[in-house]
Amino acid sequence: MEPARRISLTLDFCLRVGEVLLSSGAGAADVAATMRDLADAFGERGVDVDVTFTSLSMTHQQRPEDPPLTARRQIVRRTIDYRDLTRVDHLVRGVLKGDLDLLRGRAELRRIVSGGHDRPRWLVSVGWGAMSGGVAVMLGGGWFVIALAVVAALCIDRLQLRVARRALPPFYQQVTGAGVATLIAVMATFVPIEANVSLVITANIVMLLAGIGFMGALQDALTGFYITATARITEALLSTAGIIAGVSGGLSIAAAVGGELPTLALGDYDFQTLGLSALGAAVAAAGFAYASYAPVQVLAPIAVLSGAAVTLSRSIEAPGLARSWSVAVAALAVGLLGYAVAQRLKVPPLIVVVSAVVPMLPGVSIYRGLALMGEGTRRDTSEGLVALFTAASVALAIAGGVLLGEHLAQPLSREVQRLESQVEARLVSPGPQGFSRFATPHLVGPARGLSAKIRERQPHVRGSQGPGQALREASQRPAVPAAPRSKGAEPDRTVASTQEQLSSASDTTSGG
Numbered sequence: 398m399e400p401a402r403r404i405s406l407t408l409d410f411c412l413r414v415g416e417v418l419l420s421s422g423a424g425a426a427d428v429a430a431t432m433r434d435l436a437d438a439f440g441e442r443g444v445d446v447d448v449t450f451t452s453l454s455m456t457h458q459q460r461p462e463d464p465p466l467t468a469r470r471q472i473v474r475r476t477i478d479y480r481d482l483t484r485v486d487h488l489v490r491g492v493l494k495g496d497l498d499l500l501r502g503r504a505e506l507r508r509i510v511s512g513g514h515d516r517p518r519w520l521v522s523v524g525w526g527a528m529s530g531g532v533a534v535m536l537g538g539g540w541f542v543i544a545l546a547v548v549a550a551l552c553i554d555r556l557q558l559r560v561a562r563r564a565l566p567p568f569y570q571q572v573t574g575a576g577v578a579t580l581i582a583v584m585a586t587f588v589p590i591e592a593n594v595s596l597v598i599t600a601n602i603v604m605l606l607a608g609i610g611f612m613g614a615l616q617d618a619l620t621g622f623y624i625t626a627t628a629r630i631t632e633a634l635l636s637t638a639g640i641i642a643g644v645s646g647g648l649s650i651a652a653a654v655g656g657e658l659p660t661l662a663l664g665d666y667d668f669q670t671l672g673l674s675a676l677g678a679a680v681a682a683a684g685f686a687y688a689s690y691a692p693v694q695v696l697a698p699i700a701v702l703s704g705a706a707v708t709l710s711r712s713i714e715a716p717g718l719a720r721s722w723s724v725a726v727a728a729l730a731v732g733l734l735g736y737a738v739a740q741r742l743k744v745p746p747l748i749v750v751v752s753a754v755v756p757m758l759p760g761v762s763i764y765r766g767l768a769l770m771g772e773g774t775r776r777d778t779s780e781g782l783v784a785l786f787t788a789a790s791v792a793l794a795i796a797g798g799v800l801l802g803e804h805l806a807q808p809l810s811r812e813v814q815r816l817e818s819q820v821e822a823r824l825v826s827p828g829p830q831g832f833s834r835f836a837t838p839h840l841v842g843p844a845r846g847l848s849a850k851i852r853e854r855q856p857h858v859r860g861s862q863g864p865g866q867a868l869r870e871a872s873q874r875p876a877v878p879a880a881p882r883s884k885g886a887e888p889d890r891t892v893a894s895t896q897e898q899l900s901s902a903s904d905t906t907s908g909g
Contacts, residue, residue, distance in 0.1 A: 450628030524688030535677030571639025579647020732802015762788035
């Protein structure tokens with residue numbers, strides 16, 4: 398393959414992989430590192446990656462005197478699809494291990510992004526309904542509240558699907574979803590059944606909050622991608638503002654028609670028992686993961702992890718610890734255990750941790766703040782603002798706790814791998830060496846340094862040499878005098894000097 402064509406195809410492949418990762422909520426640091434590892438695996442050293450919220454770009458320049466080659470790709474699709482994310486993650490690992498060359502990798506990526514889902518769309522709606530029903534159970538709702546929450550979630554999902562097909566921005570999708578939930582709760586006040594229908598709104602607020610990328614925004618801010626972090630925070634704020642607008646509009650309609658919705662006090666909702674709240678959290682987390690096309694084998698671990706996290710949070714909060722701190726401790730545990738679960742099941746940690754923390758999202762605080770601000774008095778407005786600030790602090794506590802847990806889990810996992818490799822070296826064979834101690838927390842993609850270690854240990858593609866092996870063999874190969882050639886003919890690289898072979902070894906063995 399021509400070198401220029403190989404480089405162009407490599408950059409395009411890396412950009413397409415990065416597009417899937419970024420649109421699925423992965424952090425900019427993970428996306429940039431994965432793209433660099435892929436380019437490095439195909440022998441294209443010296444690439445520069447630029448990741449923003451709306452575009453990706455890569456620049457390749459082998460030597461300072463060479464003209465740079467730049468490729469760019471716009472991000473136009475932003476839907477949570479954990480099936481594609483998992484398959485692309487496996488594709489990246491296969492490329493780094495040398496199981497796939499460039500052409501086979503591109504063909505596999507085309508199959509991933511162009512193939513349909515094996516999960517019917519109506520089952521996805523059922524997953525959203527199960528999530529809202531689980532949140533209603535966690536909040537202590539009765540059978541009537543649970544049924545209303547499920548019905549509202551089904552209506553919201555179908556309506557948002559129609560709005561999305563008309564290419565309306567996500568802000569309007571959130572407005573319609575929150576408005577539908579509030580109107581259903583308002584109509585339920587005229588039914589002669591005693592129930593706290595405000596729990597219906599709260600459960601569906603959690604459902605709408607689940608699709609907002611708080612995790613990726615905070616991860617980008619912590620890893621130095623401030624422009625991308627600012628854009629993601631802006632999107633999260635707009636989506637939350639859409640929820641606020643929808644609920645506020647519904648409450649205004651309720652006041653106009655004479656329907657009275659009770660104010661849900663933070664801390665007064667009935668977590669009936671820790672066991673029942675854990676059950677509701679488990680159903681909600683598994684429902685969100687299923688609705689986001691997560692692999693079926695991770696649903697049970699996600700449910701167990703989420704139930705344990707909510708139990709831990711409630712147990713710590715009971716003695717009087719602030720809610721944000723209790724949630725942060727539970728999120729830290731999710732980050733620590735979620736990384737191990739993801740490694741065991743061979744899925745990106747992003748799928749496990751995001752799904753597990755969904756039941757802890759601050760839907761109660763948001764609804765309470767909006768309801769109090771709707772009263773109109775100065776005291777209620779002040780309390781409503783405090784409740785909204787509490788919701789923001791809880792969201793930050795969840796994201797910060799999860800990322801810290803991931804940060805701590807990675808070196809622990811590497812230490813275990815190092816010990817296992819040492820035991821294997823003594824019992825069987827040399828095995829892989831340990832990785833570097835600390836790295837930025839990553840929720841998608843292989844461990845830092847994995848590609849370099851693998852390429853040094855085994856060939857790059859089937860029947861070819863890895864870059865490290867090629868450099869070593871080129872340095873040991875004796876120089877061959879150049880054969881005479883006519884004027885204007887291209888030089889033969891097979892008779893180049895040892896110095897020329899060393900400088901071009903990565904090009905001639907890149908798998909093209």
